Amino acid sequence: MDARLEKLYAKRTFGIKPGLTVISKLMEELGNPQNMLRTIHIAGTNGKGSVTAMLMSALRELGLKIGVYTSPHLVNVNERFTINGEEISNDEFFSLLDRVEQASQLLKKRDGLDVTFFEYTTAVAFLWFAEKKVDLAIVEVGMGGRLDATNVIPSPLVTIMTRIGLDHTAYLGDTLEQIAAEKAGIIKAGTVLVVGPNPPEALSVFVKAAQAKCVPMHLAVDEISISRSKGSSFVAQKLTVESQTCSYGTIKLKLPAAYQLENLSIVISALEALQDQLNVELPVDILKAGLEKAEWRGRFCMLTDDILVDGAHNPDGADALVASLQSVAGKKARFVFVAGMCGDKATDCFMKAIAPICQSLYLTPINNPRSASTAELARQARACGIRNVAECTSMLEAIKAARQEETTQPIILCGSLFLVGEAYEFQEKLIK
Secondary structure: OOHHHHHHHHHHOOOOOOOOOOHHHHHOOOOOHHOOOOEEEOOOOOOOHHHHHHHHHHHHHHOEEEEEOOOOOOHHHHHEEEEEEEEOHHHHHHHHHHHHHHHHHHHHHHHOOOOOOHHHHHHHHHHHHOOOOOEEEEEEEEEEEOOOHHHHOOOOOOEEEHHHHHHHHHOOOHHHHHHHHHHHOOOOOOOOOEEEEOOOOHHHHHHHHHHHHHOOEEEEHHHHEEEEEEOOOOOEEEEEEOOOOOOOEEEEEEOOOOOOHHHHHHHHHHHHHHHHHHOOOOOOHHHHHHHOOOOOOOEEEEEEEEEOOOOOOOHHHHHHHHHHHHHHHOOOOOOEEOOOOOOOOOOOHHHHHHHEEEEEEEEEOOOOOEEEOOOHHHHHHHHHHOOOOOHHHHOOHHHHHHOOOOEEEEOOEOOOOOHHHHHHHHHHHHHO
């Protein structure tokens, strides 16, 4: 590993430090490149990445230069920064990283401030997008919203809230209202707010926040109608889409999960809001063509012919995974799971969610210091009624064992994006 990359990863020892003081000073030292950008800002517990991928694909099809900043990455840090789907090159990345490092050292010497890993990557993203003169930057919140480093951007053209759930409760609060309030902290005067399907307690927070900032708010579920056609599979689904002002006809989406219906409704609502903000007409046929090209690695997609990977790692994500599997294979289908999880997640709730459709469960540690022990996961799984549980020492061992099972369904690898990332690293070895 490059020494500069090792140094960047070492910044993770500073942990998560919510707040805008350090990032604001850092960006000021770098000339505030974020102020040169037109943006779409996306917060939420689940669905941010899928919404980002669809938006980028649709807008790129229009001939625009679209920057995207997402997290976490699956295999390498370059994945976090793309323009029109192309990752930042190593040369560009390290050149920008050196500039951020110089500004960081100045802050340390002058103000005694430590810059975190996420603040470094956020600064790199804004510098790159500004210097490449992107037409639009889609910026995904790292965690929460109000105190997230990405919240140094000025008022976005469109602000998006995907589904809210219980996650990162140690930082964001342990109720949906508290978490929604943290997410709502990215809502700024001058933007348009698009909100996906959400529990009433979260919606009420967003309504109040929008009213306080005099921001128009669009509820995607009320404005966009989407129905699923027959013939959907583990690799694609056909959807019929209508908005209040436009018919999109049939869209063949390469994102096959059932939960992508609500994400697509958010995307369509956001595109129509963007059209109003820019006062331009976005041709429906071009948007459709872009949406049909959208892909998002690691989220309910086939890794090999017999392994489906999904980044679900919290209770809402597990519920969505189960619903998606059943929507393709039927309510009676049973699946072999390979899972590993972080110990700071609601692992017992995850096990409870997958238990009704679990034929067998092969547990593996993940390559992360936060990894939950397989023994504890096994105890929780058995307590939830999963009978066939095996503890393995590695992901490769778990998949090898899972492949001995008799099943007509794909093996489901889930529980952590870290585990999914590891699977992509070993993808060639896993192809039969």
